Amino acid sequence: MAKTKKVTITLPAELLESMKTHTDNVSGYITELAERAERRRLLREELDSYQREFGEFTEEEMAEARTLLHGTEEAERAA
Template identity: 75%
Template sequence: MAGAEKVTITLPAELLEGMKAHTDDVSGYLTELAERAERRRALRDELARYQDSFGAFTDREMAEARALLHGAEAERELRGRVLDEYLTDCESRMGAVSGEARQRARQVFDEVFAAEGWWGAAS
């Protein structure tokens, strides 16, 4: 590994045993964890600078980002939010949407996306 330095760390025995249960390469595992933590820190700093310049992210932007970062579970959450936003808009224009109509809308929404092989059920 170019540019690497060797360090010695002390870990609680239980933590080390837990790591050994998942990998034979504890050193590589810890290196990967440190790299991941550094990437998260750099991303947090970059996002903070962006928000300082352009304002806070909307809930929808945050949901879309989570979907990209965390996969299907976040995608279901995003789809549920999109449907909720749509139903809220319908209510503001046409009046209350019944619980039965909400359930039917969720069912149709799920059926369309399932038929296309897209996301799982809306949350």
């Protein structure tokens, strides 16, 4: 099990109540959201670093990535 540390956070009451309608483990819910945000931040840093070294992604590369990530229909909608 991962090491944890207890912290106190402040949330708008409406947001907390909304979260409670989706889960009975608000701490786990917030942890999952924070982990996703951290993965996105790290990926953004990697993509930025790659583009600084090799240049910006072309439209064709972006279309191919959208197809791989979302399938053909989503890629066609984004085009």
